Amino acid sequence: MKKPVYLDYAATTPVAPEVAAVMADCLTLEGTFGNPASRSHVYGWQAEAAVEAARRQVADLIHADPREIVWTSGATESDNLAIKGAVAGHQSPHVVTSMIEHKAVVDTCKWLEQQGVEVTWLSPDRDGRTPPERVLEALRDNTVLVSLMLVNNELGCVNDVATLGAVLRERGVLFHVDAAQAAGKMPVDVRSMPVDLMALSGHKVYGPKGIGALYVRRSPDVRIAAQMHGGGHERGMRSGTLPTHQIVGMGKAFALAADTLDEEMARLESLRAVLLEGLRDLDGVTLNGSEEHRVPGLLNLSFAGVEAESLMIGLRDLAVSSGSACASATIEPSFVLRGIGLEDAEAHRALRFSLGRYTTDEDVRFAAHQITEVVRRLRNVR
Numbered sequence: 222m223k224k225p226v227y228l229d230y231a232a233t234t235p236v237a238p239e240v241a242a243v244m245a246d247c248l249t250l251e252g253t254f255g256n257p258a259s260r261s262h263v264y265g266w267q268a269e270a271a272v273e274a275a276r277r278q279v280a281d282l283i284h285a286d287p288r289e290i291v292w293t294s295g296a297t298e299s300d301n302l303a304i305k306g307a308v309a310g311h312q313s314p315h316v317v318t319s320m321i322e323h324k325a326v327v328d329t330c331k332w333l334e335q336q337g338v339e340v341t342w343l344s345p346d347r348d349g350r351t352p353p354e355r356v357l358e359a360l361r362d363n364t365v366l367v368s369l370m371l372v373n374n375e376l377g378c379v380n381d382v383a384t385l386g387a388v389l390r391e392r393g394v395l396f397h398v399d400a401a402q403a404a405g406k407m408p409v410d411v412r413s414m415p416v417d418l419m420a421l422s423g424h425k426v427y428g429p430k431g432i433g434a435l436y437v438r439r440s441p442d443v444r445i446a447a448q449m450h451g452g453g454h455e456r457g458m459r460s461g462t463l464p465t466h467q468i469v470g471m472g473k474a475f476a477l478a479a480d481t482l483d484e485e486m487a488r489l490e491s492l493r494a495v496l497l498e499g500l501r502d503l504d505g506v507t508l509n510g511s512e513e514h515r516v517p518g519l520l521n522l523s524f525a526g527v528e529a530e531s532l533m534i535g536l537r538d539l540a541v542s543s544g545s546a547c548a549s550a551t552i553e554p555s556f557v558l559r560g561i562g563l564e565d566a567e568a569h570r571a572l573r574f575s576l577g578r579y580t581t582d583e584d585v586r587f588a589a590h591q592i593t594e595v596v597r598r599l600r601n602v603r
């Protein structure tokens with residue numbers, strides 16, 4: 222069976238062959254299989270050296286210090302650690318977030334609410350961005366943390382994190398940013414983005430699933446409480462034997478992303494243009510999320526008069542998603558699309574197309590042709 226063209230890079234990416242190769246070198250007896258915490262022999266030392274080299278590779282992509290990188294099992298855990306870890310120990314903390322965050326942030330904040338933490342849920346603009354004024358207005362004396370994403374996973378729009386970070390720094394409020402959809406897709410620089418905590422994931426950047434990192438700023442010094450207790454790994458912030466193969470894979474993936482960022486952004490931008498150009502003859506197509514502030518590879522499009530579910534069934538030669546991957550199993554319209562003000566019916570007409578490293582010109586031309594045909598057919602049968 223010929224598999225459909227993969228246009229769901231925002232859900233996950235394949236592991237790059239170069240990444241798979243370095244991972245394989247960290248598994249077997251001949252490889253770097255040791256426990257990075259073993260101090261008494263060369264197996265441990267080699268594993269530790271591999272982990273520290275990868276820590277630098279991940280830090281380099283976001284221009285951080287390697288000592289600011291804490292390994293986790295993925296961006297979900299990083300979000301949990303950042304948010305719960307920042308709030309822990311405060312008497313009556315208040316947290317500010319938005320209605321269109323990733324579930325890893327939304328559900329963590331909902332859980333905190335059940336524990337008695339006050340949470341303010343901001344609504345973003347129609348373009349999917351949260352205005353800094355709205356964040357400022359929400360701050361209270363007891364606000365401990367603001368959590369907002371850099372790039373939205375359903376819309377691809379980019380928040381103004383530099384401005385937000387500057388005002389929050391002045392107010393002494395911690396700022397956590399989920400950058401899982403941003404790293405490797407746009408320039409991310411913690412020197413010009415005054416964030417305190419930043420969640421990263423391996424598998425959105427051609428690394429393996431099950432590995433991520435939390436950036437924790439050293440200056441000014443940010444303190445968070447561990448959520449996983451054990452051997453005191455990662456300077457006490459996250460215990461657990463470090464998975465050398467996963468870490469080395471994420472490091473290699475982030476290094477590759479850094480090397481190719483500019484050309485890859487330009488390439489995806491032109492593929493996106495080809496896709497949109499190919500849909501030119503179709504009317505009633507609207508782009509959801511900011512046209513101006515966005516990453517190049519992600520498009521969320523609504524097709525007037527066509528249900529996304531029917532469209533997806535018709536587009537069996539394309540692997541795309543409606544709503545986020547986690548929400549696809551349910552028939553609820555995307556909370557993100559509702560969050561930017563779409564009516565339920567409108568939200569049911571949107572599909573997300575996400576392009577990536579292995580997407581070709583031919584792929585997007587084929588996609589545009591298929592979409593045009595299926596949308597026309599569905600509109601005609603109505």
Ligand SMILES: *Cc1c(COP(=O)(O)O)cnc(C)c1O
Nearest residue numbers: 295296297323325374401402422
């Ligand atoms: C994928 C994603 C996550 C979750 O990352 P995992 O590594 O799969 O846990 C969190 N936030 C955003 C914005 C994402 O896109």
